[in-house]
Amino acid sequence: MPESKLEIIPLGGVGLFGMNMMAMRYGGEAIIIDAGMGFPEADLPGIDIVIPDFSFIDSYRDEFSAIVLTHGHEDHIGAVPFLLKEINVPVYGTHFTLALLDRKLEEHGLRDSTTVHAVEPREQVKTENFLIEWIHVSHSLTNCTAVAVTTPVGVVIHSGDFKIDETPVVGPSIDLERLTEYGDQGVLALLADSTNAERPGRTQSERAVIPALEKIFDEATGRIVISCFTSSVHRIQIVLDLARDYGRKVSLLGRSMLRNVETADSYRQLDIPDGIFINPNEARQMDEDRLLLLVAGCQGDPMSAMTKLATDQHKNLSVGEGDLVVLSARQIPGNEPAISRLMSHCYKRGARVIDNSLARIHVSGHGSQEDLKILIEATRPKFLVPIHGDHRQLYRHKEWAETLGIVEPRNIIVFENGDVLELDESHAELIATEQVGRTFIDGSYGEVEDLVVRDRKHLSYDGVVLPIVVINPTSGELESEIEVVTRGFIPEEDAGEIVVELKRIVEETVIGASHEERIDYAVIKEKIRLALKRFIQKQTGRRPMIIPVVVEV
Numbered sequence: 383m384p385e386s387k388l389e390i391i392p393l394g395g396v397g398l399f400g401m402n403m404m405a406m407r408y409g410g411e412a413i414i415i416d417a418g419m420g421f422p423e424a425d426l427p428g429i430d431i432v433i434p435d436f437s438f439i440d441s442y443r444d445e446f447s448a449i450v451l452t453h454g455h456e457d458h459i460g461a462v463p464f465l466l467k468e469i470n471v472p473v474y475g476t477h478f479t480l481a482l483l484d485r486k487l488e489e490h491g492l493r494d495s496t497t498v499h500a501v502e503p504r505e506q507v508k509t510e511n512f513l514i515e516w517i518h519v520s521h522s523l524t525n526c527t528a529v530a531v532t533t534p535v536g537v538v539i540h541s542g543d544f545k546i547d548e549t550p551v552v553g554p555s556i557d558l559e560r561l562t563e564y565g566d567q568g569v570l571a572l573l574a575d576s577t578n579a580e581r582p583g584r585t586q587s588e589r590a591v592i593p594a595l596e597k598i599f600d601e602a603t604g605r606i607v608i609s610c611f612t613s614s615v616h617r618i619q620i621v622l623d624l625a626r627d628y629g630r631k632v633s634l635l636g637r638s639m640l641r642n643v644e645t646a647d648s649y650r651q652l653d654i655p656d657g658i659f660i661n662p663n664e665a666r667q668m669d670e671d672r673l674l675l676l677v678a679g680c681q682g683d684p685m686s687a688m689t690k691l692a693t694d695q696h697k698n699l700s701v702g703e704g705d706l707v708v709l710s711a712r713q714i715p716g717n718e719p720a721i722s723r724l725m726s727h728c729y730k731r732g733a734r735v736i737d738n739s740l741a742r743i744h745v746s747g748h749g750s751q752e753d754l755k756i757l758i759e760a761t762r763p764k765f766l767v768p769i770h771g772d773h774r775q776l777y778r779h780k781e782w783a784e785t786l787g788i789v790e791p792r793n794i795i796v797f798e799n800g801d802v803l804e805l806d807e808s809h810a811e812l813i814a815t816e817q818v819g820r821t822f823i824d825g826s827y828g829e830v831e832d833l834v835v836r837d838r839k840h841l842s843y844d845g846v847v848l849p850i851v852v853i854n855p856t857s858g859e860l861e862s863e864i865e866v867v868t869r870g871f872i873p874e875e876d877a878g879e880i881v882v883e884l885k886r887i888v889e890e891t892v893i894g895a896s897h898e899e900r901i902d903y904a905v906i907k908e909k910i911r912l913a914l915k916r917f918i919q920k921q922t923g924r925r926p927m928i929i930p931v932v933v934e935v
């Protein structure tokens with residue numbers, strides 16, 4: 383009888399990094415836990431967002447009753463607006479999670495049509511078949527939760543992203559008491575974060591970065607420039623407190639940094655010292671040893687405030703002699719070359735750069751093996767299902783859990799996106815596979831389709847534009863005439879005129895760029911692409927694929 387079984391189906395986040403999304407079905411009702419976006423690889427020009435494939439949603443469209451959010455990170459809420467366009471059901475999450483979501487709803491014009499319910503930790507929401515409770519956990523963001531879903535066949539606990547931090551900077555510690563109560567009553571399945579399942583020991587408290595940062599404040603004689611994730615609320619609080627203690631004013635740079643600090647402040651997730659902030663104009667006038675810049679862009683994104691600051695492209699300020707640049711974040715896999723270029727830009731301007739390899743200025747928000755053990759001991763589930771990680775991390779999580787002797791080894795189940803895990807009170811088995819995958823979206827939010835299809839459509843409707851520039855890697859000078867090749871973009875007889883214009887745009891962009899931007903090919907390519915995209919869209923209303931080529935001589 384299918385009505386008597388619970389199905390758990392990961393639609394993202396299991397077997398690959400980011401894009402976390404999970405469905406639970408019982409008795410003709412389904413809920414979604416988190417709907418996050420992924421991170422586009424560098425070789426996907428023009429792709430801004432990656433979200434899960436919604437084929438599954440389409441198949442069970444009428445069954446959905448709720449979207450349940452664990453916390454406000456992009457890889458947990460980034461796909462919610464796209465999901466809401468498919469299924470308009472109420473969204474539940476903590477206040478701060480919903481505040482972070484709210485901006486996205488506004489951007490997508492969904493604010494009025496969406497029902498959101500803010501919940502407090504330990505609050506319960508009942509749907510037809512599910513009783514959902516949010517339980518506070520520690521993480522790099524604040525107001526984060528696990529969820530306990532009581533179903534007719536038993537309790538399923540989804541850990542969200544978590545670590546065990548007994549001394550958080552902002553907010554309470556993880557609610558182990560409540561998790562243990564669930565454990566006492568009996569937990570059917572625990573779905574647990576595997577991000578750090580390979581790391582032995584415990585993940586350190588958010589406070590662990592304070593000594594190294596204090597040393598930096600002690601030693602800095604010029605400006606301090608700190609870049610971290612704009613959602614790292616604990617980290618931002620620590621930096622603001624240190625700035626106050628050391629008599630430095632703080633200027634926030636980058637739109638996402640400003641917005642996140644503002645949102646965190648209005649939801650009392652930050653305690654901002656009085657009069658600490660000054661605007662970038664005031665910062666320019668400030669004595670260097672009394673100034674701290676807190677900047678978005680720790681991953682070296684070419685268009686971020688941090689890269690602009692390090693390449694003289696920021697309108698008010700730039701990195702210079704005597705600055706101490708602190709990258710207080712981990713390097714997301716794939717971003718290493720961009721971060722390395724960013725560091726080089728800073729060094730070349732006479733700044734010193736400190737990253738996590740030189741000092742303890744970053745701790746992870748995810749639990750290591752001993753944290754995982756604490757969660758498993760608290761909840762004592764019949765079945766353990768590793769989630770949030772690539773295959774290696776999921777299997778290492780399984781291997782580690784097997785050594786603990788708490789869950790029977792055959793009850794530790796590794797599944798991957800699309801697998802349907804069917805559970806009743808005593809059994810669990812993988813019964814089927816649903817279609818899953820990734821959907822690529824560019825900045826216009828218009829197109830939601832497979833990358834190959836998108837590329838083909840792009841090419842067949844609007845053609846391709848290839849600007850080719852030859853740049854000297856040392857001098858940054860243009861070494862020969864700019865070429866622009868187009869195919870399928872405009873009729874041949876009209877092409878000559880617009881190509882002249884396109885060459886002019888490319889030339890202006892290259893000449894208008896700084897020396898450092900010109901020799902950072904990722905930056906200059908993106909600048910050329912954006913300039914041409916804007917121009918072509920305005921002039922022709924078309925959106926050809928634009929692939930800048932920089933030739934090094």
Ligand SMILES: [Zn+2]
Pocket residue numbers: 453455458521523543
């Ligand atoms: Zn997270």
